[in-house]
Amino acid sequence: MENDVVVVVVPFVAQGHLNQLLHLSRILSGYNLPVHVVGTTTHNRQAKLRIHGWNLNSNTNIHFHEFETPPFESPPPNPNLSTKFPSHLIPSFKASSHLREPFAKLLAIISKTTRRIVVIHDYLMSTVIQDVVSFPNVEAYVFNCASAFTTFSYVWEEKGRPCLDDLEAYTPLTKIIAFQDLIPPDFMEFLFSHMGCEKFNSGNIHDTCKVFDSKFIDYLSKEGLCGSTKQWALGPFNPVSIDTNKDSRNRHKSLEWLDKQGQDSVIYVAFGSTTSFSDEQIRELAIGLENSGQKFIWVLRDADKGDIFKGEVRNIELPKGFEKRVEGKGLVVRDWAPQLEVLAHIATGGFMSHCGWNSSMESITMGVPIAAWPMHSDQPRNATLITDVLKIGVNVGDWGRDGEVVTSLVIEETIRKLMDCDEGHEMRKRAKKIGEDVRRSVEEGGVTRMEIDAFVAYITRDL
Numbered sequence: 001m002e003n004d005v006v007v008v009v010v011p012f013v014a015q016g017h018l019n020q021l022l023h024l025s026r027i028l029s030g031y032n033l034p035v036h037v038v039g040t041t042t043h044n045r046q047a048k049l050r051i052h053g054w055n056l057n058s059n060t061n062i063h064f065h066e067f068e069t070p071p072f073e074s075p076p077p078n079p080n081l082s083t084k085f086p087s088h089l090i091p092s093f094k095a096s097s098h099l100r101e102p103f104a105k106l107l108a109i110i111s112k113t114t115r116r117i118v119v120i121h122d123y124l125m126s127t128v129i130q131d132v133v134s135f136p137n138v139e140a141y142v143f144n145c146a147s148a149f150t151t152f153s154y155v156w157e158e159k160g161r162p163c164l165d166d167l168e169a170y171t172p173l174t175k176i177i178a179f180q181d182l183i184p185p186d187f188m189e190f191l192f193s194h195m196g197c198e199k200f201n202s203g204n205i206h207d208t209c210k211v212f213d214s215k216f217i218d219y220l221s222k223e224g225l226c227g228s229t230k231q232w233a234l235g236p237f238n239p240v241s242i243d244t245n246k247d248s249r250n251r252h253k254s255l256e257w258l259d260k261q262g263q264d265s266v267i268y269v270a271f272g273s274t275t276s277f278s279d280e281q282i283r284e285l286a287i288g289l290e291n292s293g294q295k296f297i298w299v300l301r302d303a304d305k306g307d308i309f310k311g312e313v314r315n316i317e318l319p320k321g322f323e324k325r326v327e328g329k330g331l332v333v334r335d336w337a338p339q340l341e342v343l344a345h346i347a348t349g350g351f352m353s354h355c356g357w358n359s360s361m362e363s364i365t366m367g368v369p370i371a372a373w374p375m376h377s378d379q380p381r382n383a384t385l386i387t388d389v390l391k392i393g394v395n396v397g398d399w400g401r402d403g404e405v406v407t408s409l410v411i412e413e414t415i416r417k418l419m420d421c422d423e424g425h426e427m428r429k430r431a432k433k434i435g436e437d438v439r440r441s442v443e444e445g446g447v448t449r450m451e452i453d454a455f456v457a458y459i460t461r462d463l
Helices: 015-029 041-050 087-111 130-134 148-158 167-173 185-192 195-200 210-223 253-258 279-292 339-344 357-365 379-389 408-419 422-441 447-459
Strands: 003-010 035-040 062-067 114-122 138-144 204-206 231-233 266-270 295-299 330-333 348-353 370-372 393-395
Touching (some): 003 015, 003 087, 015 035, 015 041, 015 062, 015 114, 015 138, 015 357, 035 041, 035 087, 041 062, 062 087, 087 114, 087 185, 130 138, 130 195, 148 167, 148 210, 148 379, 167 210, 167 379, 204 210, 210 231, 210 422, 231 447, 253 295, 253 339, 266 339, 266 408, 279 295, 339 357, 348 357, 348 408, 348 422, 357 379, 357 422, 370 379, 379 393, 393 408, 408 422, 422 447
Parallel strands (some): 003 035, 003 114, 114 138, 204 231, 266 295, 266 348, 295 330, 348 370, 370 393
C-alpha cells in the first residue's frame, strides 16, 4: 500500500536537540502523518527516557530507527575547564556522521512506496542527509535549534554586523558576543563541515513563535538561510497544556513538594544537560540560594556523558549541613527532573537557567521569568533575547565570563531581584502575558496553529 507523505526526522545527538525534534514529531503525527525518527541506539533511548509533557507510548504513528555507530572515546565532563562548552561530547557528535549510510538505505526503502518523503533534519546533521539529492520524491527541511533572534544574529554577524533601520531590533544585537569566542576550534571545524545545507534545503523550521519573534522571522525571510527564504515558526514544540495530576502515583517528588508552596514563591534552578560546575561554583551557588531567603528547587547534576548509560556519575558535594539547614525551604534534586511540569506549576515564580533554547522556550511558554546564566554556544544570545528584547529576565551578574566564579553575593542579589522586588514583579507580569499569548497561539485560529497548518499543507501539496 502506498503512503501519500511520510516524514523522516533526523535529530542531532545532543539532548536539547533530540528533545525538540521529538516534540515536533508528536505535533506532525497529529496530522495523521507517519513520522520516522532516525538516530543512534543510545541517543534514541536517551530521548525517549527523558521526554516529558506527553506519553510517547500512546503514539503509534512515530517509528524509531536505531543504528549503531563505531565505538568512540568520550572523556568525562570536566567541571574545572575555563570554557563551559561540552568538549567531551565532540567525539559522540562526530560519530553521528556514520548515520549517513543507514539513513540513505532507509530512504531507498521508504521512497519506493511513498509519493513524497519530507526529511526534517537538524542543521548539524546536514552531512548525514546529503544523499537526499539522489531521490526525486524527497524534500529536505533544515531545523534551526534556536530562536529566530538568535539564528538571525548569526546571519547578521556573518554579514559584518550591518546597521539595521529598526533601532529597537538593532540595539540588542550589538550586545552579543562573537560566536567563535564561545566555541572551541575542533567544534568550529565540525560546524563548518555542515555548511553545504543550502544545496538541498527546501525551507527552514524554527522552534519559536511569532507572538514574540515575528520581527526576526521576517528578517530571516528577507535574508534567506541555507539557500531558502521559506521560514516556518512552528513553536512552541513542547506541549502547552500540562496535567499536574495530584492523584498520580508516579509523580516526581519535586511536584509533590511544589504542591505545598504558595503561588510564584519558588525559584527553579537548573542548568541543562551540558553544564558542569566546579566545586567552588557549586559552593557559591549553594550559599547564594540559602542567603537569598527564597524557596527553591535546585537540580544538581553533572553534564551528560557521551553515553549517559555508561560509567559512574560524579558525586557532587554540597557545603556541610546545607540540605538540613534549607529543609522545608529548598529541595535538591540529583536526578532528571520533569522540567516542563515544574515550570507549569503555579508555585514556580522564577527560573535560574543556562538559557539553552529548550529551557528558554519552555519557560516563555509557561510564563516564568528567567535569571539568565548562559554558558556557551547560542545561550548568551538567547539570554539577550530574554533580558533585552522581551524584558522577562535579569542577568546573573556577568555570568562567569572567561571561567570566573560567580560569587554567592551576586547570586543572592539576582534571586532577590527576580523573586522579591518590584522589578521582578514587573518581569513576572510580562512573562505571564507572553506565556498566555504563546499558549493561545496553538489554539484554533492562533498564529502558531495557522503556521503549522500552512506547513503541513505545503509538504502534502499536489505537484
